[in-house]
Amino acid sequence: MAGITLRGLSKSFSSRDSDVAAVSDVDIEIKDNSFVTLLGPSGCGKTTTLRLIAGYMAPDRGTIEIDGRLLSSPGSVVPPESRGMGMVFQNYAIWPHKNVFENVVFGLKIRKVPSADARRKVEEALALVNLAGLESRYPGELSGGQQQRVALARSLVVEPDILLLDEPLSNLDAKLRERMRSELKELQRRTGITFVYVTHDQAEALALSDQIAVMNLGRVQQYGAPFDVYAHPANRMVADFMGLVNLVPGKVRERSGAGGTVEIAPELAVRVDKLDAFSPGDAVEVAIRPESIKLGASPPPGGAAAGGTVATISNHVFLGNISEYYATLPSGLTLRVQTHPLQQFKVGEACAIEVDATLCTVFHAGAGEAKAA
């Protein structure tokens, strides 16, 4: 059992000329046996949060509890080696002059585990990460992916309840990163260890996580399941960070029931199901995912006069599994659209355009994200 509770966690760094609020009022509940990702742009406080969880430093305010046991508070921190956690870093941090066995056995030696036991545990850890038989290789004789597996084995060998991983895949090339991604997910499922994973890569976070904490400026902007964070972003920062999005200014045209209609251009309105927080005339910003815009093969019968909206294709990018079109309305608004690659248009061609509101989110104009203190 290893659930982690962060309450009001805050940490600032002072330098000569300024104070940086690296982590501000972070409140998250990480369930036992789950895969949780801290996601956000560089400098948003991910590593600091992870180091606070690891016990490398004390918070200025707030607490960290594991299964209800207080491990960190401003005045007192249970040291890293007594927290039942392992940590994996981006740069692997394995010793080049020690072989695989010596690298992995290190944590057991510190804990004075008898050598026969230690050998068995190292073998088990290496088997877990598919490195069985490579005990006597040196890091220089291993690929980048194998080196990262050594780092993983080294943290798994001490049988942690919690594994903290700080951008562990970012030094690997794209193909290998994807393979290691599924291996990590599989490893989490098989071991039941609680994984706290840090990345700035939204695709990685979506693919791996049970829950994602999207961070910016030291604060958690949203904490939720991958689908919710993608489909129902809490603010424009989250909408923008979680993949591609058209962020378009608009105006509430009318309200009916819980929903209503939002106008994003004189010739294009979007029917939205959930608009309780808005009134007719409100200035808003609408986040529209490129895959939720439909292009029709030809202008609607009767064209704009018949109530359909016509756009002109102003640019096209073929990406293999999808096609991207830039569709420009007569009023000048250009929307980025993703379609199936078999749906083809020429640049300059007119087409019908429609927005499916399922993946649209409406924000009050000018509403930003939670700011640093």
Ligand code: ADP
């Ligand atoms: P991330 O891992 O999301 O890139 P960090 O947690 O490393 O972000 O950093 C958050 C902020 O705190 C940044 O502005 C960074 O410059 C600052 N910071 C981190 N560690 C220190 C430190 N030891 N001293 C001073 N500032 C720091």
Ligand code: MG
């Ligand atoms: Mg970092």
